[in-house]
Amino acid sequence: MHQLAQRFIAAGGHELAVFHLCEPDRFVVIANSCPHAGGNLSAGDVEGNVVTCPWHDWAFDLDTSACTMNEQVCVKKYEWKVEAGVLFAKLSNE
Numbered sequence: 001m002h003q004l005a006q007r008f009i010a011a012g013g014h015e016l017a018v019f020h021l022c023e024p025d026r027f028v029v030i031a032n033s034c035p036h037a038g039g040n041l042s043a044g045d046v047e048g049n050v051v052t053c054p055w056h057d058w059a060f061d062l063d064t065s066a067c068t069m070n071e072q073v074c075v076k077k078y079e080w081k082v083e084a085g086v087l088f089a090k091l092s093n094e
């Protein structure tokens, strides 16, 4: 098993896709909008550390944020931390 959960979250004017992955246990917070045409990445299938956009099947490495077919294309990725059991994402790094 490589994935524990995935969620869409709207916060601070941002639409985010949050993934809880395991082996190792970690979160990935990315922009929910696919850089191709705005697909909903939080609804994508996850295999290992790769999420596939449900619209046209572009795939993104959640650890590097790069598209697996073209590394020049990346999805926006946010720093995060967990404090007292709450996940915080740093949204000001745009």
Ligand code: FES
Pocket: 034, 035, 036, 037, 038, 039, 053, 054, 055, 056, 057, 058
């Ligand atoms: S919108 Fe994501 S692959 Fe086209």
